[in-house]
Amino acid sequence: MSQTISCIIMRGGTSRGPYLQISDLPQDRNACADVLLKIMGSGHELQLDGIGGGNSLTSKVAMVGASTHPDADVDYLFAQVGIVEKTVDFAPNCGNMLAGVAPYAIETGLFPASEGTTTVRIHNLNTGKIIHSTVQTPQGKVEYTGNTIISGTNSPGAPIQLTFLNVEGAKTGKLLPTGSALNIIDSVEVTCIDAATPVVLIQASDLGKTGYETPAELDNDIEFMTRLEVIRLQAGELMGMGNVSDSVIPKPILLSPARFDGTINARYFVPHKCHKSLAVTGSIAIVTACCLPGTVASKLIGDKDSESHFTLEHPSGKIELSAQRKEDNLSALNSVSVIRTARKILSGTVYLN
Structure with missing residues (x-):
């Protein structure tokens, strides 16, 4: 019997990739990486056996789950998946894929929508930082259509405001890790x-x-x-x-x-x-x-x-x-x-x- 996993493929900002439930994936990072490589079809320049797009902007994965942080509503883990190389990097964050996290959380019942707009507090597991994402939710449903155009895409959409709190030292713990501005x-x-x-x-x-x-x-x-x-x-x-x-x-x-x-x-x-x-x-x-x-x-x-x-x-x-x-x-x-x-x-x- 084939193993399966549910996903929603979304464009987030100027990136694209699958959004997955953290609870559906192995907790061990190496085992999780193996699953992501299969999902994306890495090891081939066109990622033919998966859903990757053969480009670094379309070989990204967003994983979302219940929050483990007292000041957040959901957790978000990002992975940059190699294309020809079978590599998975959990170190970086992706602010474009982040744009789809709140809509995904609402669509999958991880967070309830409000009438008009909904703000979801996101805990980024890659950096430990908190981001507030405000999406349009008329009638309590995510609105994707709109007149907001961002460079690098070919269609307008509903605005999603991302507010990054305390951005200093996302990975190193220091704003200026070398101790100098130059x-x-x-x-x-x-x-x-x-x-x-x-x-x-x-x-x-x-x-x-x-x-x-x-x-x-x-x-x-x-x-x-x-x-x-x-x-x-x-x-x-x-x-x-x-x-x-x-x-x-x-x-x-x-x-x-x-x-x-x-x-x-x-x-x-x-x-x-x-x-x-x-x-x-x-x-x-x-x-x-x-x-x-x-x-x-x-x-x-x-x-x-x-x-x-x-x-x-x-x-x-x-x-x-x-x-x-x-x-x-x-x-x-x-x-x-x-x-x-x-x-x-x-x-x-x-x-x-």
């Missing part, structure tokens, strides 16, 4: 910052780039990509993360001046390919760095001590975020909010053998 790696100034996710910020011109190249142009520059990985690996060591050669974090990000009236322009790597848009967690890290004096980001954009709204330009358009600053220290943030959309695509059963 470090020199491979003769280049970098900022190693951990806010929502650990990243390495680099001014594009310092690596001989404009920062406006297409993802394909950057991916195809082997010399550049090799140097970027050298910097990333050294940054991982400096951030106290050890050997990160088999991890997708920290993520490198190239920064350059905005061209279309935004705050700053970015090219985000995942980490061995350039993202076609910009990850939510990476966006939060950039905004946090923009608010912190002495970082690569703040030096690039100038003094933004009182700014609360930020527009980040990326290959597919832009992403807008708002920062809530602490009253006693404007360089520190209470939370960062962003609007995403989600779409339910399929509800069904996956066969594991």
